[in-house]
Amino acid sequence: MTDTLEYNTEREHLIIPEYGRHIQKMINHAKALPTKEERNKVSRAIIAVMGNLQPHLRDVPDFQHKLWDQLFIMSNFELDADSPYEKPSEELLGQRPEPLHYPQNHPKYRFYGNNIKTMIDVAVTWEEGELREALVYTIANHMKKCFLNWNKDTVEDEVIFQHLHELSGGKINLKNFDEDLTDSSSLMRTKKKFSGSNNKKSNKKNRNRKRY
Numbered sequence: 306m307t308d309t310l311e312y313n314t315e316r317e318h319l320i321i322p323e324y325g326r327h328i329q330k331m332i333n334h335a336k337a338l339p340t341k342e343e344r345n346k347v348s349r350a351i352i353a354v355m356g357n358l359q360p361h362l363r364d365v366p367d368f369q370h371k372l373w374d375q376l377f378i379m380s381n382f383e384l385d386a387d388s389p390y391e392k393p394s395e396e397l398l399g400q401r402p403e404p405l406h407y408p409q410n411h412p413k414y415r416f417y418g419n420n421i422k423t424m425i426d427v428a429v430t431w432e433e434g435e436l437r438e439a440l441v442y443t444i445a446n447h448m449k450k451c452f453l454n455w456n457k458d459t460v461e462d463e464v465i466f467q468h469l470h471e472l473s474g475g476k477i478n479l480k481n482f483d484e485d486l487t488d489s490s491s492l493m494r495t496k497k498k499f500s501g502s503n504n505k506k507s508n509k510k511n512r513n514r515k516r517y
Contacts, residue, residue, distance in 0.1 A: 320379045324355060332380050341385060348386040352376060414468055416455035417448055422472060429476045441477055442484065445469055450492045459489045 319329055328351065335347040355372050362368050370390045377384055382395045424444050431437040445465050452460045465486060466479040 320381065321375055324358065324375075324379070328355060328358075329379060332376065332384065335386070336380055336384050341387070344384065344386040348376060348384065348388075413471070417451050417468070417472075421448060421451065425469070425473050425477065429473055441469075441479065442486075445479060446487050446492075449486050449489070453489055453492055462486045 316326065317329075319326060331347070331351050331354070335344050335351060338344045338347060352369070352372050355375070356363065356368070362371075365371075373388045373390050374393045377388070377393055378398065382393075421444065424440075424447075428437060428440045428444060431440065445462075448469060449460060449462070449465050452465065462485060463480070466482065469477055469479060
């Protein structure tokens with residue numbers, strides 16, 4: 306009796322393990338059939354069984370196309386049967402995607418983030434006027450908030466103005482700016498206010514939740 310036992314380590318590799326070994330055996334049987342008519346008939350039956358294993362995908366567009374592609378993939382592209390769709394190519398399936406080119410940004414002040422630098426570059430291109438002043442003031446305030454998130458203390462407006470001057474390549478100078486930035490305590494209070502309200506909401510939800 307022990308001679309008839311099979312171990313997974315001794316069995317053939319499953320190409321798509323999600324369908325199990327019985328589907329793989331059915332596909333291997335279909336490959337070995339002598340006539341194309343029989344292979345077509347068995348292939349359609351296998352597709353029906355594969356669809357029953359994933360009923361939640363029946364309404365997904367091109368679901369049948371996906372099943373037929375998986376059928377040929379699990380047959381190692383050796384099944385000679387007619388498909389209602391174009392057969393997948395082994396070369397195309399094994400083709401490697403192009404490597405992604407990640408931006409190599411190494412900002413001097415990382416705690417501001419890359420978006421701040423993008424906003425500054427846009428502000429530099431704007432013409433002098435009220436709109437540009439409003440944008441620069443908003444950027445400076447956001448920089449101050451980012452600085453406080455990193456430093457969690459306080460920061461003088463002159464420090465923000467100096468950093469903004471450096472990041473803009475000297476094209477934005479707020480050293481003689483008449484209006485002060487938002488007070489540090491107000492920025493920190495706003496942060497605590499939102500975080501506190503979120504905690505209260507979550508606690509309220511947990512309080513009403515049934516426990517078993």
